[in-house]
Amino acid sequence: MLFCENCGARLDDDAKFCEKCGTPVVPKKEKGVSQSEQTVPNGAAASTAGTKPAAKLNKKLIGIVAGVVIVIAAIVIFFLTRPLKVDLNSYLSVNFSGYDTVGTAAYHFDEDAFFSDFGEKIEYKGKDSTFLSMMDKEDLCEYLLDVYIDGSFDRSTSLSNGDEIHFKWDCNDELLKEEFGISLSYEDKTFTVEGLQEAKQEDPFACLDLSYTGTAPKGEVHMEHNTSADYSYDLDFELEPSQGLKNGDTITVSLPFAETQEGKDFFLRNYGVIFTQTEKTYTVEGLDSYVSQLSEIPEESLEKMKSQGQDVLRADAAKKWSKNCTLGDVSYVGCYLLTEKDTSRTYSENNMLYVVYQVQTTITLPKDKGQETFSYYYSIRYSDLVLSSDGTMTVDLSNYSTPYDSVTANFGGFNSFYFDGYSDLDAAFAKCVTSDIDRYTYETNIEGQ
Numbered sequence: 001m002l003f004c005e006n007c008g009a010r011l012d013d014d015a016k017f018c019e020k021c022g023t024p025v026v027p028k029k030e031k032g033v034s035q036s037e038q039t040v041p042n043g044a045a046a047s048t049a050g051t052k053p054a055a056k057l058n059k060k061l062i063g064i065v066a067g068v069v070i071v072i073a074a075i076v077i078f079f080l081t082r083p084l085k086v087d088l089n090s091y092l093s094v095n096f097s098g099y100d101t102v103g104t105a106a107y108h109f110d111e112d113a114f115f116s117d118f119g120e121k122i123e124y125k126g127k128d129s130t131f132l133s134m135m136d137k138e139d140l141c142e143y144l145l146d147v148y149i150d151g152s153f154d155r156s157t158s159l160s161n162g163d164e165i166h167f168k169w170d171c172n173d174e175l176l177k178e179e180f181g182i183s184l185s186y187e188d189k190t191f192t193v194e195g196l197q198e199a200k201q202e203d204p205f206a207c208l209d210l211s212y213t214g215t216a217p218k219g220e221v222h223m224e225h226n227t228s229a230d231y232s233y234d235l236d237f238e239l240e241p242s243q244g245l246k247n248g249d250t251i252t253v254s255l256p257f258a259e260t261q262e263g264k265d266f267f268l269r270n271y272g273v274i275f276t277q278t279e280k281t282y283t284v285e286g287l288d289s290y291v292s293q294l295s296e297i298p299e300e301s302l303e304k305m306k307s308q309g310q311d312v313l314r315a316d317a318a319k320k321w322s323k324n325c326t327l328g329d330v331s332y333v334g335c336y337l338l339t340e341k342d343t344s345r346t347y348s349e350n351n352m353l354y355v356v357y358q359v360q361t362t363i364t365l366p367k368d369k370g371q372e373t374f375s376y377y378y379s380i381r382y383s384d385l386v387l388s389s390d391g392t393m394t395v396d397l398s399n400y401s402t403p404y405d406s407v408t409a410n411f412g413g414f415n416s417f418y419f420d421g422y423s424d425l426d427a428a429f430a431k432c433v434t435s436d437i438d439r440y441t442y443e444t445n446i447e448g449q
Helices: 043-083 111-118 136-150 174-178 228-232 259-271 301-319 424-434
Strands: 084-087 092-097 104-109 152-154 164-169 182-185 190-193 200-202 206-215 219-225 238-240 243-245 250-254 273-275 280-283 289-292 326-339 351-364 372-382 406-409 417-420 441-445
Touching: 084 111, 092 238, 111 136, 136 174, 174 182, 174 441, 206 250, 228 259, 228 351, 259 273, 301 326, 301 351, 301 372, 351 417, 351 424, 372 406, 372 417, 372 424
Parallel strands: 084 182, 200 273
Antiparallel strands: 092 104, 152 164, 164 190, 206 219, 219 243, 238 250, 250 280, 326 351, 326 441, 351 372, 406 417
16 A cells, blocks of 8 residues: 655555646655655655754754743853842941030941841851851841941040041951951941030039138138039049138138049040139138237236236135135236147147246244245136137136145244145246146236246
């Protein structure tokens, strides 16, 4: 059975042409001829020639498509494997705080914005840390910023408005690229200081109150700082001198710490103040004072002491003297005033006033031998005479002492009579003054002494 070699239609055994397509039928004996030697009908030749351009077109299209695919794949691989590029400066800001000349600078890296931009893209690609590979995105991002990215100012304190400061990045670029596939972009920046507050001028002594207590020259000063200013709690005043004071003395009050540059910066930085002065002098006034000169004793006060001394003597004579002894004339001679040499020390008496009298007595001798007169010296001592600021003087008249020494009156073989006092003014001076000359200076108005 035969079939058309061109269209495949069934042929009769003796057919010369295909009834369907008209292609000549080659006898079976000619089929052994090589294809190059066969005679191809015109229609068949035309048909064969028409299929070759289509085959070439298909191969070219396939090549183009393959090339496009390769390019797209390369682009995808490039974008998937290329490093993330991070511009650090876009997340950097700086703020200035404090007061002019002691301002501070601080920089801020916006971690929230950084995480928003790159948090989901950051992955640990290193080989040495399972710990990092197990971190969540936020912790990993924070770790990256803490360990690989840093920077600092060339100076950030003691700043003034208008100063220029420089920020320099300090990043581990290579390790960051290796372990995270991140490529950094940044440049150092210069900032101009601005917005620092102006300091206030304050006088720390404006509300400082000094008060004086005690008695000159042993007065003391007390200090009270009456202000609600917050900086007052850090003021450390020093007073020199603070004791051993008398009216007219000068006290220097100072702020040693505030005088130093460190102290100035401290009060400016923390309280925004500059002190107009850190030292001030005050004059002591208003103290009562111990009498140091006889001229300071008011006449009225002296008269009271003189009268008191005579009363004490008369009372003593009435109580202790023999009935043979009669007190006669008691005349005021003068005074010894003793004042301390070293007022820094504390003695029992700050000053002492001896009021001295010459005493006349009449002694009736026994066995009707008549009468004799006897003269001696007597004193009464007062202590701690105080002169008030108004010029008046105070003294405790009930606090006095009389002589411990005694003088003897002898009249031949008759009885001896003893009187509290001194035989003469030299004896009085030796006992009242010389015995304490190591601790006290003295002044007297007694003639010849």
